[in-house]
Amino acid sequence: MLKKILLSTLLVSTFTFAQTSAEQKIIDTADKAVVNEIEQKIIKEKFDEAQKELEAKKARELAEKKARDLDMQNLAQINVILGKIKKIDLQLKDNILLKRYSNYLSYRKISTELALYKRSLIKKKKTASEEQLYQLHNKIKVKENELELINEYKGSPIGGFINPPVIEEYDLITNPFGIINALSQIKKLEDNKKQFRNLEKDINSLTVRLDDELILYLELFNLDQQGEYKEKITFLDKQKKDFNMVLEIVSTTQVVYTRKIEQVILEIKDQISQQIQKILIILTIIILLSFVAFLVKLALKKYFSQNESYYMTNKVINFSVVFLIIMVLMFSYIDNVSYLVTILGFASAGIAIALKDWFMSIFGWMVIVTSGSIQVGDRIKVTRNGLEAVGDVLDISLFKITIREDITYTSYTVNRRTGRIFFIPNNYIFSEMIANYTHSGLRTVWDGIDITLTFDSNHKKAQKIVKDILKHYSKGYTDITRKQLSKMRNKYQLRATGVEPRVFTFIEPHGMVISGWYLTNSYAALQLRSTMSPEILEAFMKEDDIHIAYPTQQININRTDNAYGVSVKKREMPKELEDDIIKR
Structure with missing residues (x-):
């Protein structure tokens, strides 16, 4: 150039x-x-x-x-700034606070529209047609319904989140179970405090991100002065100011709220501490009562010769200890005992009717314990509605007597089964017959064996044979009974105290009955009967003048033309049949 x-x-x-x-x-x-x-x-x-x-x-x-x-440089810088803004928008996409803030903006927008509709209604009230007024009324009603749905955003950009969770009034701890509720309440208060503190952190983090986004938009506007960026800057600036205001309110509230929660927690912990001390005192009393009861039972064991008496005394001591423990617990955890007594007084009639059998069983237990009519280990017989049960007493609880059936004559003749466990309510002692085979240390009972002889038998000899056998087998039981009856004279007035075996003779329609009675062990009466019966039978079979009577039949064979013949030849019983009947 x-x-x-x-x-x-x-x-x-x-x-x-x-x-x-x-x-x-x-x-x-x-x-x-x-x-x-x-x-x-x-x-x-x-x-x-x-x-x-x-x-x-x-x-x-x-x-x-x-x-x-x-x-080129500005374009690259703009792209970088837009990338940073996009990243921040992604972080804030599902932010619950911004979602609530949008509801707050909607509330303000709807409020503005509602105010415009109301002003328009006032202006057009005289000039507008009925149709126009009707439409305005509908629009106002719709807007009012919309405002009612989001009413919590009326004065708060984040709605009800700005208010901390309500601190519920805690119940006073009056029993050990209240400690569990108190610990649960402390956990709930700690969670509420943590929740409100996390809200403060979330708002603070949100304001920081909004500030970063605002700065980025300002830089972007300096590089590219578009109206869209200017509007965004204005919106972000207002949003930041709103959340700064919310942050200031929440921070102040959080301090006060935390102090209040800490105060309530300290009060609850103090009550827990008092309740634990109370529990320790009660446990100490219970341990002392149990230890004293143990010493008493240990001392009384030396003075009881029979295990059954000690067992019943042990039950009474246990019941007394349990009763004292219940009274200690009642007076410890019931603030107004007189109020409880008043309630029970009013409810006593209904309780007495509804729990009549229970109360009767308790009274029956008291009668059994105090009178000593039935003790653990006794053999008793209970009869109710035609059912008989004979067994040994395993336990006497507050409501029932537990017995176990044994093989007895009753099992042999009536029940045909045994070994069952029976539970007899204590109230039966007032209404049913209960027989005690072993009362007051008496361990023997009278048992009898009946044998029917023919009328032509030598019944005197049979009586002597039976009496000798009975004396032989029941001699030991006779001596024991004599001693036991001597002891019973201190408690009861005994008249007939004969203990020797007794043999009676009765005339019955089918022969003469030899009834032999003897004393035997209450727990093994069937065994001794089983031993003596064959002995008596063998002794009678050795005598020619003693014949055992048993049901017999006589067969008459007549000719068909003389079915009711006048003379009938008597036939003798075959020797084999006679021997078989004798064996049976």
């Missing part, structure tokens, strides 16, 4: 020089120097002008290049 400018300048100069040379022929030599000076000046001006034009062009090209570089 410079070469072209110089060449054009040279051509102009040559042309000018040629023209000047032609003119010099005319012009005076004196003016030649002036012309040359003017010519040099023109050449210089042209050169300077060309030089300036070249420099301006270079400056324009450089400015254009700088502008292009600046645009």
Whole structure:
């Protein structure tokens, strides 16, 4: 370019020089120097002008290049800023606080629209048609319903979150079970405090992110001044101010709320501590009562010769200890015992009717324990509704007597089964017959064996045989009974105290009955009967003048033409049949 400018300048100069040379022929030599000076000046001006034009062009090209570089740099910076903004938006996408803030904005928007509708209704009340007024009323009603749904956002950008969870009034701890509820309540209070503290952290984190996003939009607006960015900056600035206000309120409330919760927790812990001390005192009393009862039972055991008496005494001591423990617990954990007594007084009639059998069983237990009529280990017989049960007493509880059936004559003749466990309510002692086979240390009972003889038998000899056998087998039981009856005279007035075996003879329609009675062990009466019966039978079979009577049949064989013949030949019983009957 410079070469072209110089060449054009040279051509102009040559042309000018040629023209000047032609003119010099005319012009005076004196003016030649002036012309040359003017010519040099023109050449210089042209050169300077060309030089300036070249420099301006270079400056324009450089400015254009700088502008292009600046645009590229701004675009890259804008993309980076938009990327950061997008990242922040993704982090805040599911933020519950922003969701609630949108409800707050909706509430304000709906409130504004409702105010406009109400003003419009006032203005058009006289000029508008009924249809228009009706539509306005409907719109107002719809907006009011919408406001009612989001009413919690009326004065708070985050709605009800701005208020801490309510601290419920705690119940006074009056029993050990209240400790569990108190610990649960402490856990709930700690969770509420943590929840409100986390809300403060979330709001603080949100304000930081909103501030970062606002700064990014300001930078973006400086690079690209679009109206959209300006609106976003205005919205973010207001949103940030709203959340800063909420943060300040929540922070102040959180301090007060935390102190209140800590105060309530300390009060609850103090009550727990008092209740634990109370429990320890009660446990100490219970341990002392149990230890004293153990010493008493240990001392009384030396004075009881029979295990059954000690067992019943042990039950009474246990019941007394349990009763004392219940009374200690009642007076420890019932604040107003007189109030309880009043309630029980009013309810006693209904309770007595509803729990009549229970109360009767308790009274029956008291009678059994105090009278000593039945003790653990006794053999008793209970009869109710035709059912008989004979067994040994296993336990006497507050409501029932537990007995276990044994193999007895009753099992053999009536029940045909045994070994069962019977539970007899204690109230049966007032209404049913209960026979005690082993009362007051008496361990023997009278048992009898009946044998029917023919009328032509020597019944006196049979009586003697039976009496001898009974004496032989029951001698030990007779001596024991004599001693036991002597002891019973201190408690009861005994008249007939004969203990020797007794044999009675009775005339019955089918023969003479020899009834032998003897004393035997209450727990093994069937065994002794089983032993003596074969002995008596064998002794009778050895005597020719003693015949055992048993049901017999006589068969008469008549001719068919004389079914009711007058004379019938008596047939003798075959020897084999007679021997078989005797064996049976």
